[in-house]
Amino acid sequence: xxxxxxxxxxxxxxxxxxxxxxxxxxxxxxxxxxxxxxxxxxxxxxxxxxxxxxxxxxxxxxxxxxxxxxxxxxxxxxxxxxxxxxxxxxxxxxxxxxxxxxxxxxxxxxxxxxxxxxxxxxxxxxxxxxxxxxxxxxxxxxxxxxxxxxxxxxxxxxxxxxxxxxxxxxxxxx
Numbered sequence: 001x002x003x004x005x006x007x008x009x010x011x012x013x014x015x016x017x018x019x020x021x022x023x024x025x026x027x028x029x030x031x032x033x034x035x036x037x038x039x040x041x042x043x044x045x046x047x048x049x050x051x052x053x054x055x056x057x058x059x060x061x062x063x064x065x066x067x068x069x070x071x072x073x074x075x076x077x078x079x080x081x082x083x084x085x086x087x088x089x090x091x092x093x094x095x096x097x098x099x100x101x102x103x104x105x106x107x108x109x110x111x112x113x114x115x116x117x118x119x120x121x122x123x124x125x126x127x128x129x130x131x132x133x134x135x136x137x138x139x140x141x142x143x144x145x146x147x148x149x150x151x152x153x154x155x156x157x158x159x160x161x162x163x164x165x166x167x168x169x170x171x172x173x174x
Contacts, residue, residue: 059174062078062172063172066114081094090155091163094152100151105174110132114168119131135159138170140172152170
């Protein structure tokens with residue numbers, strides 16, 4: 001019995017704080033009127049961009065994809081599906097699972113991890129190092145009902161400016 005009393009005496013302040021915290025949360029959940037919490041009560045970074053109204057923010061990532069040099073989708077968000085165009089190697093179409101708008105921007109970069117090296121860089125006293133050099137150009141199509149509806153076209157080029165099949169990352173920001 002003495003051990004229980006000693007425990008209660010030693011932790012009394014903690015138990016009182018716990019009861020007050022649980023009671024305060026219950027009060028806030030049941031007694032505060034709607035729309036009573038404003039900007040002054042919200043901590044910085046407590047609300048994510050997806051909870052904002054899109055017309056009041058500058059932009060957010062709506063879709064992204066990582067695609068290898070064969071046109072295979074590695075990973076992505078926004079429901080991407082990737083298909084390599086047969087017109088020329090290095091020409092890809094990424095179809096999105098959301099509606100593109102005219103004010104969306106599409107950006108693509110070469111992905112070093114999913115591309116074959118395009119050249120070897122000589123290092124004095126050592127063997128040459130394979131390296132992927134190139135760039136990507138992207139644009140989005142937002143109209144029509146054909147295969148390019150809600151799609152982004154990505155072209156990958158080697159450093160000489162020739163279409164070359166390279167892996168890439170693409171992002172759509174609206």
